[in-house]
Amino acid sequence: MTAHPRRIAAVLATAATLLTTHASASDWSYQAEIYLQGTNIKGDTTIGLPFNNRTTEVDLDSGDIFSNLDMGGMFRFEALNNSTNWGVMVDYAFMDLGPDASGPLGEDIDASIRQGVLEALAFKRFQLEGSSIDYFGGIRWWDNDIDLKFNGPANTKISVEEDWVDAVVGARWLKPLNERWTLMxxxxxxxxxxxxxxxxxxxxxxxxxxxxxxxxxxxxKAVYVDYETGSQGESGYFAYDTWTHGPIIGLIYNF
Structure with missing residues (x-):
């Protein structure tokens, strides 16, 4: 991310460290993936101004995003110890958008939205009859920068930089259908x-x-978040309630 290059470097360094630490161990297997998502973002964001809150609808489809994409990157890395069935997953998706949009009240908005989502997870694999299941836990880090300019009589400008970390738990099911296809x-x-x-x-x-x-x-894939910080009606209040979803196509390198 142009606004946070050191954070991107840290993410890449983490993935590289996981790879190089165990690369010589024969009982480890790896996956590295670059993927593309036809992303849609729907919901709303509320930014607190003195004595007021300003709620703006977020409704960007994949066409809006691709036509206004300044920079983006999506990758995933996974390592599995085949002896212990313990593994780690790192997934990072970033978009830097600079669209012109129409606000919910009809005013013109010049908007710049930068959203990064990082997942770092540890998992344990259990073999089932004809399939396997991974139980995992870890973190999801959101990094959002939003700049809005409302081109109306007031010509209001609003900017917010907000990032936070959530703890997450879940499961992944894998079912080989034949030598080629595996459901997930x-x-x-x-x-x-x-x-x-x-x-x-x-x-x-x-x-x-x-x-x-x-x-x-x-x-x-669909990711939902309902985040809120600060006090409503006061400067510094921020709420982000959105779905980020869409189809994914990726190329996985297994080694």
Whole structure:
């Protein structure tokens, strides 16, 4: 992220450390994936001004996002110890948008939205009859920068930079259908009032094995968050209640 380059460097360094630490161990297997999501963001954000709150509807479909995308990146890294069935997952998705939008009251809005979501999880795999299930726990880190300019009589400008970390727990189910296809379903819940009031991630899809080292990832993913900080009606109040969802296509490298 241009606003937080050190944070991106830390994420990349973490993934690299996980890889290099165990790369020589024969009982470890890895996955590295670059993916693209047809992202849609729907919900609303409320930003506190002195003696007032300003709520703005967020309703961006994938067409809006791709046409206004200044920068973006989505990747996932996973490591599994095949002896202990313990593993780790790191997933990071970032978008920097600079669209012109129409506000819910019809006013013109110049908006710049930067959203980054990082998941860092540890999991334990259990083998079932004909399938497997991973129980996991970890964190989801949200990093949002929102700049709004309302082009009306007041010509109001609003900016907020807010990031927070949620604890999450969940499970992932994997079901091989044949030598090529594997079904996948994943879900988690979190927040518990520690940072967000509530957050959840749901995904369903399939992996298609093209070669021993390359697989195609096809899924639909939806992430919900209900976050609030500060006091309503006062400067510094911020609320973010949105669904980020859409289809995913990715290329997985297995090694």
């Amino acid at each position: 379903a994943k879900g988690d819940v979190g927040g518990f009032g520690l940072s967000s009031n509530f957050t959840s991630n749901l995904a369903v899809g399939a992996h298609y094995k093209m070669t021993d080292s390359l697989s195609l990832d096809l899924q639909y």
